Amino acid sequence: MSFEVDIGYSSLRGPREVNEDFAGAVHAPRGDEARGLIAAIADGVSTGGRGLEAAQTTVMGLLADYFATPDTWEPTAALDRLIGAQNAWLADHNRRRAGSATALTTLTALVLHGQSYTLAHVGDTRAWRVRADGEAAVPLTADHAFEHPDMRSRLTRAIGLDDQVRVDYAQGDVRVGDCFVLTSDGVHGALKPQQVAALALQGDAEAASEALVHAALDAGTRDNATALVIRVVGLDARQLDDELGDGRRLAPPPLLKVGDVLDGYVVTGLVADTGVHLLYQARHPATRELVALKTLHPSRASDPQERAMLAHEAWLGQRVGEGGGFVRVHERAENASALYIVFDWHGGRTLEQMRKSGARGTVAEVVAAAIEVSKALGRLHRHGVVHRDIKPGNLHLGDDGRWRILDLGVALSGREGAAQRELHAGTPSYINPEQWEEGGVADAGSDLFALGATLYQWLGGHLPYGEIEPYQVARYRRDPVALSRLRPDVPVWLDHLVRKAVARDPRERFETAEEMLLALERGASRPVGAPMATPLARRDPVMLYKIALGVSLLFNALLVVWLLFLPR
Incomplete structure (x- = not known):
């Protein structure tokens, strides 16, 4: 079910001359629907009549900029940046017009995403959650104001009051049927939680918001009255x-x-x-x-x-x-x-289980499997995800005849924690040289190298660079042997393709899964060229020094013999 809400909004000035409340809600833009929606309410403080300016700029700025923040940011991080910037802007303007009217406001912002909510709160506007169980509305925020009846307007926190603002955050789960209510103090100051709950569930969301505002006016509120009602009709897929x-x-x-x-x-x-x-x-x-x-x-x-x-x-x-x-x-x-x-659940076997049982696939079966896995890797990489552990044990052939990639436990998505990102994940024998020897970062190319190593092992019976244990320092000192020498039925085009995928030099390899897939589908009709032999200086620079040292020692030994024993 897609994310769906019913939203209602009502605001009246009540006994005040000017309505300094402001509220609004915005859905995520098309193509980014998984980010849900953001709603906010603000109650401007009447310091010289600029409360509406503060409330309006704060809410409109937040709603306009929230979905412009990177989608990799946590909601609290995005809200904190935006609220902090707005507070600094208001505080700076208030300093410049010291002695004249200043602009302050409260703020309560609600972000609904996936199956969770995130709240940001400053001041004495409120957020409530109402569930259709007959209980009173549950307040999700705590007022930042003096509790003395004669000092209700004295806020301890407000946007624009100081150079730095301290924001309260809260998070929780969302269910279908939940009703979130954002109110200014002109509403909740006049109504009890039981009344808020009962009125919030009347009619549709628009009717409920109007009922809350009119009930507050009938109860004798002395302030502007504003209510924003959001009812959750359908939930999106779960988010991270x-x-x-x-x-x-x-x-x-x-x-x-x-x-x-x-x-x-x-x-x-x-x-x-x-x-x-x-x-x-x-x-x-x-x-x-x-x-x-x-x-x-x-x-x-x-x-x-x-x-x-x-x-x-x-x-x-x-x-x-x-x-x-x-x-x-x-x-x-x-x-x-x-x-x-x-x-x-899919019955079947992994490629590792097939290999251990002695099953040796035909060339046609290997190519068909490689095409399916390349398509899956392409989908994964287009999502911005790197698997990091492609190997025979994570490739599964189901009873339905389809190949699937298993185990995303160490995958990178850009949203993983720092510990997972820094984890040296993967199986050493399938890790590309630049990552294993030089400490490089896993990327889409490392997945393609691992797939190439898996195909080489499947066709040739052993790994292209041999078994590598976790405690070993890999020395990729030789280029892989041509598969056609290990298995005569492997065509030359497939031999070249697999050796290109596991070439020692990353510039020789496939750049994308789509490129590798195209080469597999074309086959012998448009074969790829065999990778060039890796120079000894790159494969094993130490060996080059050893050879030079050996030649030098031999030359010096001959020179000593000539000087000491041969006649002059």
Whole structure:
């Protein structure tokens, strides 16, 4: 279901001469709908009559600029930058017109994204959440004002009051049917929480906002009355913030055995135990179809970095798993009791299992698999994601005849945590030389090198540069042997293609998955050229020095013999 809301807005000046309240809401622009919407309300402070100016510029600036911030920023980071800039601008203007009218305002901003909300709050406007359960409205903010009845207008915090402003932030989950209400103090100062809850659920959102404002006026409010009502009709797919929130809130389940039930999923078997993760087979509570459950091993349950990485993997799986080439990830139930990921279950085997069983694919089967995996890698890279661990164990051939890429646990998306980004991930034998030897950064090219190494191993029976252990320093001292020498049925065009993918010099390799895919599809009709032999000076500069030293020692030995023993 797509993200959908019903919004209503009403504002009246009440007994005041001027209405200094201002509010508004804006959806994310087309193409960026996953960022949800932002709503804000501000109550200008009547210091010389410029309260409306402060409220209007603050709300309009925030709504105009929020979706212009990078989508990699957390909502709190984007809000903090924008609110801080607006506060500095207002404070500077207030200093310049000291002695005359100044412009101050309160602010409450609400961002709805995915299945979460983020609040930013300064002053005494309020945000409420109302759920259709008959309970009173729940305040999501706390006023920054004196509580004495005679000093209600004395704010302890306001936009434009000081050079620096301290903003309160809050985050939480969103459900279908939730109603968020933003009010100025002219409304909540005259109504009780029970009244706010009852009126917020009357009619549609527009009718509810009007009901709140008129009820406040009827109750004798002495201020402007403004209400912005937002009802959540449909939720977008879960976003990374939702998953990270679950990662902090939920604990992984204890060790499960066959027959145990987790949130309705009946465990039917333990598939894998890596010491870090556990993978179970289970039955879906509603459809009874087989699914896979992935969670952390209890020994890693308290590790916040592992939790964040599992949450990141769940988000990535939902983001890229809808198309071909990856396993689809299910959303957890709203009332999930533990931290885990639910995948579609696909019978079949990984390429690693096929190799260990002695199954040796034909050239046609290898090419068909390479085409499917290249398409999947292209999709992944277009999302800005780097897998970082392409290898036979992560390529799976399902019973439906389709190849899929598994395990996005160490993938990079630009949204991962610093610990995951700095992790030297991947399997050494499939890591490109510049990353392993020179400490380079993983990118799309490193995935293509790993795919090339996997194809070389599948066709030739061993890795292009040999097995490399984690504690070894890789010395890519020789170019890979031509596959046609290891397996006569490998055509020359495929030999050249695979050796190009694993060339020692990165400039010799494919630049994109699409380029590699095109070469595979063209095959012998338009073959790629064989990569040039890597000079010894690049493959092993130390060996070059050793040879030079050997020649020098031999020359000096001959010179000594000539001087001491040969007649002159």
